[in-house]
Amino acid sequence: MSATETQAGANSLRSGPDGRGRFGIFGGRFVAETLMPLLLELDAAYKAAQADPEFQRELDFYLKDYVGRPSPLWLARRMTEQLGGAKIYMKREELNHTGSHKLNNVMGQILLARRMGRTRIVAETGAGQHGVATATVCALFGMKCAIYMGATDVERQKPNVFRMRLLGAEVVPVTAGAGTLKDAMNEAMRDWVTNVHDTYFLVGTVAGPHPYPQMVRDFQAVIGVETKEQIMAAEGRLPDAIVAAIGGGSNAMGIFHPFLDDPEVKLIGVEAAGCGLDSGRTAASIERGRPGVLHGNRTYLLQDEDGQITEAHSISAGLDYPGVGPEHSWLSDIGRADYVGATDQEALDAFQLCTRTEGIIPALESAHAIAYAAKLAPTMGKDQIIVVNISGRGDKDIFTVAEHLGVKL
Amino acid sequence: MSRIARRFATLRAQGRGALIPYVEACDPDYDTSLAILRGMPAAGADLIEVGVPFSDPSADGPTIQKAALRGLKGGASMKRVLEMVRAFREGDDGTPIILMGYTNPIEAYGPERFCMDAKAAGVDGLIVVDMPPEEADLLAAPAAANGLDIIRLVAPTTPDARLPIVFNGASGFVYYVSITGVTGTRTASTDELAAALPRLRRATDLPIAIGFGIRTPERAANAVSVADAAVVASALLNTLEGTLDADGKATAKTVPAVLEQLRGLADAVHAVSKTASK
Ligand SMILES: Cc1ncc(COP(=O)(O)O)c(C=O)c1O
Numbered sequence: 001m002s003a004t005e006t007q008a009g010a011n012s013l014r015s016g017p018d019g020r021g022r023f024g025i026f027g028g029r030f031v032a033e034t035l036m037p038l039l040l041e042l043d044a045a046y047k048a049a050q051a052d053p054e055f056q057r058e059l060d061f062y063l064k065d066y067v068g069r070p071s072p073l074w075l076a077r078r079m080t081e082q083l084g085g086a087k088i089y090m091k092r093e094e095l096n097h098t099g100s101h102k103l104n105n106v107m108g109q110i111l112l113a114r115r116m117g118r119t120r121i122v123a124e125t126g127a128g129q130h131g132v133a134t135a136t137v138c139a140l141f142g143m144k145c146a147i148y149m150g151a152t153d154v155e156r157q158k159p160n161v162f163r164m165r166l167l168g169a170e171v172v173p174v175t176a177g178a179g180t181l182k183d184a185m186n187e188a189m190r191d192w193v194t195n196v197h198d199t200y201f202l203v204g205t206v207a208g209p210h211p212y213p214q215m216v217r218d219f220q221a222v223i224g225v226e227t228k229e230q231i232m233a234a235e236g237r238l239p240d241a242i243v244a245a246i247g248g249g250s251n252a253m254g255i256f257h258p259f260l261d262d263p264e265v266k267l268i269g270v271e272a273a274g275c276g277l278d279s280g281r282t283a284a285s286i287e288r289g290r291p292g293v294l295h296g297n298r299t300y301l302l303q304d305e306d307g308q309i310t311e312a313h314s315i316s317a318g319l320d321y322p323g324v325g326p327e328h329s330w331l332s333d334i335g336r337a338d339y340v341g342a343t344d345q346e347a348l349d350a351f352q353l354c355t356r357t358e359g360i361i362p363a364l365e366s367a368h369a370i371a372y373a374a375k376l377a378p379t380m381g382k383d384q385i386i387v388v389n390i391s392g393r394g395d396k397d398i399f400t401v402a403e404h405l406g407v408k409l
Numbered sequence: 410m411s412r413i414a415r416r417f418a419t420l421r422a423q424g425r426g427a428l429i430p431y432v433e434a435c436d437p438d439y440d441t442s443l444a445i446l447r448g449m450p451a452a453g454a455d456l457i458e459v460g461v462p463f464s465d466p467s468a469d470g471p472t473i474q475k476a477a478l479r480g481l482k483g484g485a486s487m488k489r490v491l492e493m494v495r496a497f498r499e500g501d502d503g504t505p506i507i508l509m510g511y512t513n514p515i516e517a518y519g520p521e522r523f524c525m526d527a528k529a530a531g532v533d534g535l536i537v538v539d540m541p542p543e544e545a546d547l548l549a550a551p552a553a554a555n556g557l558d559i560i561r562l563v564a565p566t567t568p569d570a571r572l573p574i575v576f577n578g579a580s581g582f583v584y585y586v587s588i589t590g591v592t593g594t595r596t597a598s599t600d601e602l603a604a605a606l607p608r609l610r611r612a613t614d615l616p617i618a619i620g621f622g623i624r625t626p627e628r629a630a631n632a633v634s635v636a637d638a639a640v641v642a643s644a645l646l647n648t649l650e651g652t653l654d655a656d657g658k659a660t661a662k663t664v665p666a667v668l669e670q671l672r673g674l675a676d677a678v679h680a681v682s683k684t685a686s687k
Contacts (some may be wrong), residue, residue, distance in 0.1 A: 020543065029543050030512050032468040034564035034589055036541045037571060176474060186467040193468065194590040196566055293512040293539065306486040307517025308464040381424070404555060 012275065013336060016327065021210020021297075024333060026326035029209040031295045034193050034336050036198030043211045045116050050218075055115070059108055059342045066140070067103050069222065071095050073230035073387070078357040079374075086240065086380035088373060089387045090360070091227050091255060092204050093403040100205060100363065100392030101223060102133040108219035109347035110137040113200035120144040120195065123202040126153055126181035126247065127318030128160025128367065129392055130204030135169035145169040148187040151179035153317045160396050178311040181247075183322045185295050205248025206325030209296030213253075220254025227387055228258050235385060241266040242374065244389035245317045245369040246286075246339065249325035251391035256337060266338065269328060270313035270372045281310035285324040286339040299326040315344035316364035318392075342371035348404055350374055351394060363392035364400065412493070412506040412533045413558050416456060417616045417637065424684035426633025427455035428675045429618055431475040431642035432667075434459055434490040435483035436649065441659040442483075445667050446497050450504045452668040453675020458536070458640065461490050461510030465665075468538045470591035470637040472643040475650065479657060487518045491530040498531030507560060507581075509595050513633040516547070524551035534558035534581045542574050549578055562586050563609060565601075572612035582616040582638065585609060587623075593643025596622040599631055606635045626677030641674055 009015065016023045029039055049055040063069040072095065076088040093101040113121060121138050123145075125131030131147040138145035146163055151173040154161050164171050177183040185208075192201040203212040206220070233241055242259060244252035246269040256341070259265045282288055282302075289300040294309055302310045302322035312322040331337040342350070347364055351373035354362045362370060366389065373388045379394035380386070402409050410418070420427050432445050462480030494506050508527065515523050515537065527535070535557055540547065545559065549614050552559050558581030566589055567575060576583065585595035585605065597605075602619065606681060609617055619632040620640030632639035646672050652662040 029541060030539045031541060032538055032564070032586075033562040033575065034468075034566050034586060036543065037564075037566045037568060182465065189467045190470070190591045194594070196589050282525055290517075293516055295467065296539070298516075301513075303513070305517065305518065306488075307514035308481060309513070310464075361514050 001104065014257060016330070017210060017214050017379060019176055021214070023327045023330035025291065026299050026329040027210055027213060027297050029197070029296060030298070031209045031296045032193060034196065038196055039209055039211070042185055046211050046215050049112055049115060051336070055111065058111055061404065062107050062111070063104070063222065065109055067097050068095060070160045070226045073227060073234065075234070076358050079353065080377070082109065082357055083377040085382065086384040086386045087378040087382070088377055089239070089385065090222060090358070090390045091387055092390055093223060093251065094360070094362065094366070094390050094393035098129070098133045098136050099395065100129040101220060102256065103205065104128045104138050104222055104254065105216045105219040105250060106130070106133040106202060109202050110141060110216070114141060116200065118198060118200035120199045121202050122146045122148065122188050122191045122199055124181065124184040125204060125321055127316065127363070128153065128157040128164065128396065129363070131165050131169070131171070132160050132167070133202070134166040134202050135167035138169060139167045146191060146346060147171050148184040148191065149175055150181060150184045151175045153180055153184070154273050156400060157317055157396055158399070159293055161390065163368060180312065180317070181228060182312070183310065190297070205250040206246040206253045206327060207295060207323055213297065213327055216250050217253045217327060220250050221257045223251065223254040223389065224256060224258035224365045227255055231385070231387065238262055238265050239385040239387045240380065241268055241386045243268045243270060243369045243373045243376065243386060244387070245319060245365045245391060246271045246324060246328065247365060248323070249328045251389050253325055253327055253385070255389045260336060267331070269335065269337055269339045270368045271341050272316055272319035272337055272368055274313040274315070274344045276343055281313040282341070283314040283319050283321060284341045285322055286328065291324070291329065294323050299323050299329045315347060316368065318363070318365040319368065321337070329376055340372055342368040346371040348401065351401060360390065361394040362390050363394050364397045366391045411556060411558055411581065412455065412503070416505050417582065418504070420455060424682055426678050426681050426683050427618070427638035428453055428629065428678040429456045429458055429638050429640045430454045430645055430671050431458040431640065432459055433473070433480045433646065434461060434493055435480040435485035437479045437495070437657055437659050438483040441490065441495055441663055443493050444664045445513045447500060448664060448668045449671060450501055452671040453679065454504065454671065456505040456507060456508045456638070458507045458642070459476040459490065460495040461487065461508055461514055463511040466511065468591055470593040470643065472593040472646045474645050476646045482607055487514050487523065490524055491532070494532050494568065504532060505533040508532055509535055509536040509538070511538055512547070513541050520548055520649065521551045522526055524548065524555040524557055528555040532557065534560050536560045536562065536584060538562070542577065545578055560584050565589050565605065569608060572609070576613045576615070579613070581614060582618050583609065583613055584640070585617055585619045585636065586621050587619050588621050590639060595636055596624065596628055602632065602635050629674050630681050633678050633683070639678055643644060645670060647678070671682060
């Protein structure tokens, strides 16, 4: 969307997806015929919006005065000292209105939905951050809003459920499957297919059928664009590594994308390893999955031999998803980005490390990125730089963390 | 001529419409679903859809979702589904079998091997719910090589300009999803159907089946009065569900109850005289 984002040439890694919505073999539009005309309409509407300076002006206005952008790039001095290696910078997405990066994307899509004349919004949510962001803009623009959330997640993210209801959204608990993000996604798609005439499906991550992975990435790329400017201003050079947590992959794709053509910058996505990569209780789709088709796109999926999707596990509701955005699957296959895991325990430790050394309570999702950065930093020189994406704040997670620390609230 | 084309040609010659019932494989166990499948032709089924259970049936309503989960619990796998069709074929060489399911289990099995094994088992056509024409190349070549019909879905949202894209590569028949929504919920009105059919007829010579939301003999008869076939799924699955015991196991009532309901639907469909239409 921004100048840097539109300059991608044919040889650029930033030029995807192709006309079919593919990144290599990944992506595509695997949806029922009922939805296909809507996706084509959405694609056309998005292209028209991209080409319209007025749309960009409107988005910039809301990003600045409502979301609160730009978000700072913070040099984490005490954490850097304690880890004794590379300099750690934190991209402070947790400072956005509603407390996570999710609003960047939601702001873009709600403006698009309005342009398309839609009056009702449906969305899926895991941790509730995307649901809260969606409910927020629906309140802002006076639109009807239904949020589908797995029943398990409704239970472990109560503060966000209450927030969404305060904002006027209808929160629909989904009991199918394990009652997590995957099931919420199915149910949101069912709502959309039933209410196509007035409803816009506001996808919260870089997954789903084309053009969602591209569109959500473009709206989140503001993270990486700002990071690039900020690190150049602070250090006069690009970072050696960028680390971000991977649920569906939107905060990671947003910060990675503007750096795809800068090979000196290592891009590292941290998946939720849950109880351990080989425990069978993990959400590490790239590291432990196989390519398959779910929720409208081909991507790495946790699945059994017969192609049945298996349940993911993570302490963090926002990472508890058996798939991943197709562009990440492609970046992994071509070796441009590395994907690693952080366990529940490592995330809990990093949650406390960040809180105690920086006075920043990170979301458990972001704590996975911090956990890996904390491993990586001591192996690097003091003149090297890591940027960690702090995708959200951890207020929503204090109950979960308290429980794991054996504290009754 | 494929089994599907032959069946529709016969029906047309007889001036009759077709009833296409649906049975979910291994719901709630292999033997029960095979018994239902085997009993369907005698109960009036002209073609049969066999559902391939998938963990995430995002285009289906609660009834088929539950059936799919029961099927998976009952041991369904692609191999098992094909085994079931093979067992059915031992006693019936005329009734076309169409597998209905989602892309991922086919992709996991391997599209080439799947088409070969499906043909060998006696499958005639495929409906892949989440595979629109834009993604159809995954199956087009192996399906054609093995003589499997690819049945395309058309929806009320499909604009006229898109119909040629949808019908390009379609064979067997065309499946009109009569409502915007998931399976087993709303029912399309007579007026909605009457308005939809001419625009499809203008775009294809293939027989047209109507599905999604047909629950009663009256609705089924109404559907074949304008189209060539009626698909009934959720209504039969609801009946099946109602006969299960507290543990979700089949009872002595399960197979007869489903087949009896099917008989009622078939009688209504076959009472419609179609000599004047088409
Ligand atoms: C704070 C935060 N970070 C990360 C994620 C994971 O999503 P994504 O990978 O799309 O950034 C979520 C999802 O709910 C989240 O709330």
